[in-house]
Amino acid sequence: MEKSIIKIKSMSFRYENDYIFKDFDLEIKPNSFVCIIGKNASGKSTLVKILEGLYPASGYINIDGYLLNNFYLKKIRRSLGVCFDNPELHFIGETVKDDLAFSLENLEYSKEEIESSIQNISKKFKLDNILEKSPSEITESEKEKVAIASSLIYNPKIIILDEAIHKLTPSDKKLVFKVLLDYKKNEKLTIILITHDLEDTLMSDRIIVLDKGKIILDDTKEKIYKDEKLEKLGFTLPFMVKLSHNLMLYDLLDRVYFDEEEAIDKLWK
Amino acid sequence: MEIKLDKLSYKDSLKNISYEFAEEKITSIIGASGSGKSLLGYLICGIEKSYSGNLINEYQGREIGYVFQNPEESFIFDTVREELSFGLKKYNYKLDVLNKRIEDALKMVELPISYLDKSPFELSSGEKKLVSIATILSLNPSLIILDDPTMGLDNEREEKLIKLLKKLKTRYHKTIIIMSSDIQFVLKLTDNYLLLKKGKIISLGNKKDLLSNGDKIKRAGIEIPKIIDFITMVKKKKDINLELTFDIKELMKDVYRNVR
Numbered sequence: 279m280e281k282s283i284i285k286i287k288s289m290s291f292r293y294e295n296d297y298i299f300k301d302f303d304l305e306i307k308p309n310s311f312v313c314i315i316g317k318n319a320s321g322k323s324t325l326v327k328i329l330e331g332l333y334p335a336s337g338y339i340n341i342d343g344y345l346l347n348n349f350y351l352k353k354i355r356r357s358l359g360v361c362f363d364n365p366e367l368h369f370i371g372e373t374v375k376d377d378l379a380f381s382l383e384n385l386e387y388s389k390e391e392i393e394s395s396i397q398n399i400s401k402k403f404k405l406d407n408i409l410e411k412s413p414s415e416i417t418e419s420e421k422e423k424v425a426i427a428s429s430l431i432y433n434p435k436i437i438i439l440d441e442a443i444h445k446l447t448p449s450d451k452k453l454v455f456k457v458l459l460d461y462k463k464n465e466k467l468t469i470i471l472i473t474h475d476l477e478d479t480l481m482s483d484r485i486i487v488l489d490k491g492k493i494i495l496d497d498t499k500e501k502i503y504k505d506e507k508l509e510k511l512g513f514t515l516p517f518m519v520k521l522s523h524n525l526m527l528y529d530l531l532d533r534v535y536f537d538e539e540e541a542i543d544k545l546w547k
Numbered sequence: 548m549e550i551k552l553d554k555l556s557y558k559d560s561l562k563n564i565s566y567e568f569a570e571e572k573i574t575s576i577i578g579a580s581g582s583g584k585s586l587l588g589y590l591i592c593g594i595e596k597s598y599s600g601n602l603i604n605e606y607q608g609r610e611i612g613y614v615f616q617n618p619e620e621s622f623i624f625d626t627v628r629e630e631l632s633f634g635l636k637k638y639n640y641k642l643d644v645l646n647k648r649i650e651d652a653l654k655m656v657e658l659p660i661s662y663l664d665k666s667p668f669e670l671s672s673g674e675k676k677l678v679s680i681a682t683i684l685s686l687n688p689s690l691i692i693l694d695d696p697t698m699g700l701d702n703e704r705e706e707k708l709i710k711l712l713k714k715l716k717t718r719y720h721k722t723i724i725i726m727s728s729d730i731q732f733v734l735k736l737t738d739n740y741l742l743l744k745k746g747k748i749i750s751l752g753n754k755k756d757l758l759s760n761g762d763k764i765k766r767a768g769i770e771i772p773k774i775i776d777f778i779t780m781v782k783k784k785k786d787i788n789l790e791l792t793f794d795i796k797e798l799m800k801d802v803y804r805n806v807r
Contacts, residue, residue: 317704318671318699318701319673364617417580417581441699444698445580474699474700474702513701517795521795524799528803530802538777545802546784546806
């Protein structure tokens, strides 16, 4: 068995008098693409803040072989790229370029290395024409792209996207997913995507449903979407899942299709 | 009460916008990020003033409630109670009236009263949005402008928000303007719309007109609902014309008829 890149055992975290997490366990395999979904206030964002070392939780937390504590925090932050839902909070530099350089300067990259890393990442995310612009001059979608790019630029082993892709335009979203999947394939990146839009879960290998600090479902998308249980929990199912289930009732389809072209070919042979 | 824009322009970001907003209706300004929709909101409510052309807005001052895109930007206090009281205090309400109004506002957005003592910064992004909406409602404005209200809300909260906005329109006679790029959301509640691309109106009309303008929505860089993608793909791959609809049950019937 491959070792987990994130291992959480008996973790508890309390905010004032309320337990957000109590005896919480979670393991994530390296090079996997995991989606964490949950309603507002399910604990999703708190979990991210704990993993980043911003909220102190009790229990065992190991990230990329390091125990989460002040001693290893610097090493852990090197392994972990985190993007949150408000890209404004990421921006520190005067230009997009400064901003991309910032994390690399902190990691003591040389000038040449910084320059080549920026060239490399801006090519992937198509940022060339906005590199010299200030963060206030670019669109919301571009801000999110830059935030994701600056989390990937130092090649972390894990990236956590916490509601960080919702302002992307459809074409930017496609591009971001493509880049992420390339990193997964070529750099063995582990992707943790936190979202409330179930359409985004269809690329993942594993879906975890959080509710009030507990994992209530944890399975592959094929198994999670085999029936309509997520709908009963108050989620809107991805369109293709909903359509497949409806068409299965009429015996027009035999299973859930995630790919629309495949479903169309099946319907009209 | 009139809100009328006549050849309204702002630098390179808005060009020749002419539109008259209907009173006591929900109007959606639809556009991708960078289309100028937030800017248009700022101009309508008067935060931004340096425009050319004409703009008449008979709603003034506290008659206008504005919910910003990123609610954190407007929070300054340690508790939700203080956030909600701040606007009201200016108007010298008695304490019991003030408390009643903030509790009513919180109830309208369906957050528990216990939230009054929480810090607004510790709330989830969806809850922050609801608190900022409650802040506006406590002041009882006649015109409510919401910039991207569904950002960060889960499905359940989104449905509740839709119900609330419809109620504010029909029962409390509010005029509502929504800036959004979420077509599925807009279709559930809007009466009218204008579609912006790079600062220009490329389509406008009522909800029905929006349904038949899928191509323009796409051109504006906005995500087309998957159902329309599917219908378009069936046409492209199999040359079968399914009826254009946003209702999955209608689509089902049509697929059934066409496959059999």
